[in-house]
Amino acid sequence: xxxxxxxxxTPYDVHVGSGVRHQLAADLGxxxxxxxxxxxxxxxxxxxxxxxxxxxxxxxxxxxxxDGETAKTFxxxxxxxxxxxSMGLSRHDVVIAIGGGAxxxxxxxxxxxxxxxxxxxxxxxxxxxxxxxAIGGKTAINIGAGKNLVGAFHQPKAVYCDLETLATLSExxxxxxxxxxxxxxxxxxxxxxxxxxxxxxxxxxLAVALKARIVASDEFELTGERxxxxxxxxLGHAIELLALERxxxxxRHGEAVAIGLRFAARLARHLELVGDxxxxxxxxxxxFFGLPRTVPxxxxxxxxxxxxxxxxxxxxxxxxxxxTKNGFTTVSDIxxxxxxxxxxxxxxGE
Numbered sequence: 001x002x003x004x005x006x007x008x009x010t011p012y013d014v015h016v017g018s019g020v021r022h023q024l025a026a027d028l029g030x031x032x033x034x035x036x037x038x039x040x041x042x043x044x045x046x047x048x049x050x051x052x053x054x055x056x057x058x059x060x061x062x063x064x065x066x067d068g069e070t071a072k073t074f075x076x077x078x079x080x081x082x083x084x085x086s087m088g089l090s091r092h093d094v095v096i097a098i099g100g101g102a103x104x105x106x107x108x109x110x111x112x113x114x115x116x117x118x119x120x121x122x123x124x125x126x127x128x129x130x131x132x133x134a135i136g137g138k139t140a141i142n143i144g145a146g147k148n149l150v151g152a153f154h155q156p157k158a159v160y161c162d163l164e165t166l167a168t169l170s171e172x173x174x175x176x177x178x179x180x181x182x183x184x185x186x187x188x189x190x191x192x193x194x195x196x197x198x199x200x201x202x203x204x205x206l207a208v209a210l211k212a213r214i215v216a217s218d219e220f221e222l223t224g225e226r227x228x229x230x231x232x233x234x235l236g237h238a239i240e241l242l243a244l245e246r247x248x249x250x251x252r253h254g255e256a257v258a259i260g261l262r263f264a265a266r267l268a269r270h271l272e273l274v275g276d277x278x279x280x281x282x283x284x285x286x287x288f289f290g291l292p293r294t295v296p297x298x299x300x301x302x303x304x305x306x307x308x309x310x311x312x313x314x315x316x317x318x319x320x321x322x323x324t325k326n327g328f329t330t331v332s333d334i335x336x337x338x339x340x341x342x343x344x345x346x347x348x349g350e
Contacts (some may be wrong), residue, residue: 001205002014002016003205003208003212004212006216007155010155012156013158014135014158014159014160014212016130016201016204017162019164020160020161021051021054021123021160022162023160024096024121024123025055025056025057028057028121029057029299031119031157032094032119032121032157033160034092035058035092035094035252036058036092036267037058037059037061037087037090037093037095038056038059038060038061038094038095039061039084039093039094039095040054040061040062041064041065041078041080041096041098042063042097043064043066043071043103044064044099045066045067046099046160046281047062047064049165049168051165051168052098054096054123060096061083061087063079065079065104065106065107067251068102069102070104070248071102072105072140072141072148073108073141073142074141074150075114076110077106077110078111079146080114084110090115090116091115091116091117093119094119094120095107095110095111095114095118095119095121096120096121096122097121098123098125098156099125099129099275100124100125100128100129100132101126101128101253104124104133105133105140105141106139107139108120108138108139108154109120109139109140109141109150109154111139112139112151113152114249115124119157121156121157121159122134122156122159123159123160123165124165125162125165126166126169126173126177127166127174127177127178127204128180128253128254129177130208131181131203132207132229133206133212134159134161135159135211135212136155136157136215136229137154137156139153140152141242145307145310146238146307146310147237147240147241149310156311161204163200163201166200175254175289175291176252177252177254178290178291179232179252179253179254179258179286179291180207180257181203181204181206182257182261182285182286182288182291183261184206185285186261186285187228187229187231187328188210192281192288196288212227216230227321227330228328228330229247230259230260230321231261231328232257232259232321233257233260234308234319234320235260235263235304236253236257236259236260237256237260237307237311238253238307238308239295239304240253240256240261240297241304242304242307243256243297246297250296250297254291255291258292259284259291259292259294260312262293263346264282264320265278265281265283266342266345266346266350267322267338268322268324269273270341271322271331273325273331274325275308278323282323293349294346294347301340301343301344305336305339305340308339317332317334319333
């Protein structure tokens with residue numbers, strides 16, 4: 001299936017299906033007609049995969065970066081830009097990212113700043129990358145103060161979500177990626193009864209279609225609609241950052257989002273925006289995908305609040321996307337007392 005991200009100035013297609021990465025060789029001339037060199041950026045683990053070949057019609061050079069969130073640093077941006085320069089990449093050439101969400105984030109940012117912008121194409125190889133990070137043009141790296149606080153909007157020329165590449169993911173990586181799918185399922189208010197009859201490709205397609213539709217209507221997050229895609233992310237990013245400081249393997253992004261979804265439903269209930277049924281619905285969806293119920297270890301609420309306040313979604317006050325009886329909305333000026341009370345009961349399993 002091909003899903004159009006119908007932006008006014010830079011529309012592009014997201015291709016979903018088994019083997020779609022092979023389309024790129026035929027598509028490349030139309031996507032970047034003046035390109036003479038392609039820099040292909042991937043991780044060491046993915047570089048060893050037998051499927052990691054694109055057979056392009058122009059010369060390519062491979063650049064290998066660290067895997068996961070550890071790659072999302074200024075050092076990696078410098079590494080990539082130095083590599084692009086040594087290849088002699090011009091503004092007519094192209095960078096191709098092959099990897100998960102962290103890889104497309106950092107490669108997209110490098111492409112945004114090298115020569116003030118060079119074309120980028122994403123071959124997303126993880127669930128989180130396919131349904132979220134590779135689509136929409138948000139690129140970023142992490143700094144000590146928080147996740148994704150430094151970045152740029154830089155839309156790709158195309159995205160290829162090849163389901164064949166998912167076969168090499170561990171069970172944990174597959175499950176963690178479904179945190180973003182759970183978010184989309186909840187945002188669309190899809191029934192829990194339909195979960196068991198939905199296959200993987202359909203899960204990916206529905207999440208891609210939702211993101212494509214929202215991004216097309218609010219590319220730069222100006223009207224507020226795109227902010228809805230942040231559901232579960234404000235607390236999720238905070239606990240992810242604190243977990244990564246302790247252990248790089250403690251928590252995956254999708255796992256953190258799932259915890260954030262559960263917390264957001266409970267915060268909305270505490271604020272009397274929804275009732276118990278919303279909490280139960282959220283828990284049922286998240287449980288279906290086998291995602292975690294709460295934080296992996298004790299986390300200090302003061303530390304979490306400090307990170308949440310610095311989150312790029314905070315808008316100078318404690319702000320979260322929350323469900324209401326009339327749909328989802330961005331709620332600002334949430335009191336610390338409400339967050340503290342909700343978190344205290346949340347970690348107790350209530």
